[in-house]
Every structure is written in C-alpha cells, then in structure tokens.
Amino acid sequence: MKLVRKNVDKTGEGSVTLVPEQPEDIWHAYNLIAEGDQVRGSTIRKVQNESSTGSSSSSRVRTTLTISVEAIDFDTQAQMLRVKGRNIEENQFVKMGAYHTIDLEMNRAFTLMKPEWDSIALERIEMACDVTQNADVAAVIMQDGLAHVCLITASMTLVRSKIDMTIPRKRKGFVQQHEKGLTKFYEAVMQGILRHVNFDVVKCILVASPGFVKDQFYEYMFQQAVKTDNKVLIENKSKFMLVHASSGFKHSLKEVLQDPAVIVKMSDTKAAGEVKALENFYTTLQLEPAKAFYGRKHILKAADAQAIETLLISDNLFRCYDVGLFEVFVDLVGSFRDSGCGVQLLSRVLVCLLRLAQFMGVVGLFLFSLLVFLGVCFGAAGGSDHSDFVIRLALFLGDIEERLFFSVICGFSVSV
Structure with a gap:
C-alpha cells in the first residue's frame, strides 16, 4: 500500500489518500472503510445522452465521485472490493444523492474520509504501508x-x-x-x-x-x-x-x-509470531485452564480487574456495526498498550486463526489464576471459601453455558 497523502487533525477527523499495490492491500482497504465514511475515487458511470432529434444513446465515461458509504462488498477469492453509497458532491454525470458503486482497484488511488480516525485504523495504515510486511x-x-x-x-x-x-x-x-x-x-x-x-x-x-x-x-x-x-x-x-x-x-x-x-x-516472520501467540493460548488452556479465558463478556470483566497479561483479539471485531461495542474494543486495546500489556491483533483470514472464531474473536491470558481473579471481583478476604466465589461469579454471569464452563474449570459443582 502506498500512502499518497495523510491529513488527520488532532480531533481525529480528516482524510487519507492511498494506492493499493497488491491484493492484500484490498483487504486492508476493506478493514479501513466503514459505513458512514466517505470515499472519493475514479469510477466508470453509464450515461444516457439525448440528441436534439429525441434519440438517445448510452456511453460509459470515467469520472471521479465522492460517495457516503452505505454498503461494502469484499470478494476474498477475486480480491475485489465494491463500495456502494450516495453521491455527495456535484458532478456533471451523476446527480446529488444518486446511488453509485465504486470498485477499488490496484494501482488506482482513492481517498477515505472519516469523522474520527481511531488508533486501530491508523495502525493498520502504518502496517499496510510498511514494505517489510x-x-x-x-x-x-x-x-x-x-x-x-x-x-x-x-x-x-x-x-x-x-x-x-x-x-x-x-x-x-x-x-x-x-x-x-x-x-x-x-x-x-x-x-x-x-x-x-x-x-x-x-x-x-x-x-x-x-x-x-x-x-x-x-x-x-x-x-x-x-x-x-x-x-x-x-x-x-x-x-x-x-x-x-x-x-x-x-x-x-x-x-x-x-x-x-x-x-x-x-x-x-510476523505470521509465525501470530501462530505462536495463539498456540500459547491453547497450551495454557489445556495445562492451566484457570489462566486462559475467552469471550467478550469474560475478557471485558477481567480487563476491568486488570487481571489480563496478554490479549489476543481478532481484527474482525473492529468491523462490528455496533458503535458502542466498537468503541469498547478500541478503548480496550488502547488502554492495554498504554499499560504495557501484550496485545496481539490477529487477522480473521490468516488460516490458523479460523479457530479463534470459536472463542468469539477475543482471548486472554491471566496474570493469576481464576480463584485470585474471583477475589479481586468480589473483594474476598483471605482464607474464604473459594467455591462460594465460583458460585457467585457463575450466578452473576447468568448464562447456563457460562456456569457450566466455570464449574468445569474450577472443579466445583454449580447448579444450573
């Protein structure tokens, strides 16, 4: 990916002009563009022409349009990205508000405008433009x-x-x-x-x-x-x-x-680092299950207690259209990095990470075991009955599947 121009102010608002140079860059563009963003790029439009005699003809013309994104379609096999939305700038061929689909192509520049550029998006641009990647x-x-x-x-x-x-x-x-x-x-x-x-x-x-x-x-x-x-x-x-x-x-x-x-x-190689990070989680889950957790609810609660040492998170979570949940994960990754904890952002397309989807896209390795975490969560005094903590946490989580999960890991019987 080639960075042509970057104009992002202190508030996070601004635009970036990029040129995809290889198929992987189309994938990066797919992860950068979200509904509500604005995309400007060269495209082809079919135009109807009417002569003075009343006869009409059609022709295909190349023009530059700026659209407000409403839908994004990415074909992983053909490595094609189509962005659909309404035209928001005056154009001699396309009316304001008319729908159009822009095909993002390799070696053709496009400009992406966002009301707020988050740290994850800016980091992805840096990674995509790094030739060593x-x-x-x-x-x-x-x-x-x-x-x-x-x-x-x-x-x-x-x-x-x-x-x-x-x-x-x-x-x-x-x-x-x-x-x-x-x-x-x-x-x-x-x-x-x-x-x-x-x-x-x-x-x-x-x-x-x-x-x-x-x-x-x-x-x-x-x-x-x-x-x-x-x-x-x-x-x-x-x-x-x-x-x-x-x-x-x-x-x-x-x-x-x-x-x-x-x-x-x-x-x-970086790919090996991602494979090793995920394998480390699986090894911990097998040998020390009380120190390996997964799922959004569990990870967010553990993060509040500052109990996580390493966080592995799928980049697919940053494509969710729940704005509130999106901001939660952006803030989570930012706070982890600020505190010096390990954060590994993993791609959902890397073949070894297909299994990560089974864990809802986010897993974490704890600094200490579940029993200590329970004490942090509930303010337990030393020497208290740990089984009581497990039951209280299981009831707190509420879900039957989660109660069984905690009871199996901790070796206690929890009524479901």
Missing part, C-alpha cells in the same frame, strides 16, 4: 493430483494457484501413464511456484503433503532446476522445507504452521 512465507500444500500454492502474509493467507489434475492409477499395464501424469503434475506445481513466489522477499517455502509426495516433488523440481540451469531455484534451495500434512487441501495448512520445526524456521 509483504508476504515472507510461501507454502505448497499437495497430494497426488492436487496442490495449492499459497502466500502467507502478516494479515492473511492467499491461494495464488490451485493445480487439480487426474493422475492415472499405478496398476499393471498403466505404469507409464501414471509416471507421465505425475511428471505433468509436478511440472505444473513447479511453474506455479516460479510464477507466484517472489524469492527476493520470501524467506521460507514450506512444501507439505501426506506420505512421500513432497519428497518426490522436491527431488523432481531440483533435478529439473539442474537440467535447465534454473538459478532462481538452485540459489534458493535452502529456503525450502519439507513438512508432513494430512492432505493437499488448504485447511491442512493449519497443522503445518503448528509444527514446532516450522515455527523455528519461520521465527523471524
């Missing part, structure tokens, strides 16, 4: 006849190429056809890597598959590289890493990113 990890998830070439950025996982071929089975009389099919498949995967992976930026290329598919492909690829004197592959051979995966489908990337060896290899 480009995709520095690539992954090839494959099985016989199926492969996905992916780029893993700090914000999302992009499937750049899908190779799907039918390979004849290896049986008597068809061995040669089977080998030809495999060779054709491996060649297509290799070309996908060469076409979509920028070796000047990417630090690690993961090749994952069940069985020996990855090993056979790796051997084929570098045999071909030597034969054709492909210096790009030969010079970057050390960046490739073979990893086990259960299948060649995209969801298998989740287990690949959790592999300890992969985390070590990716140790200097």
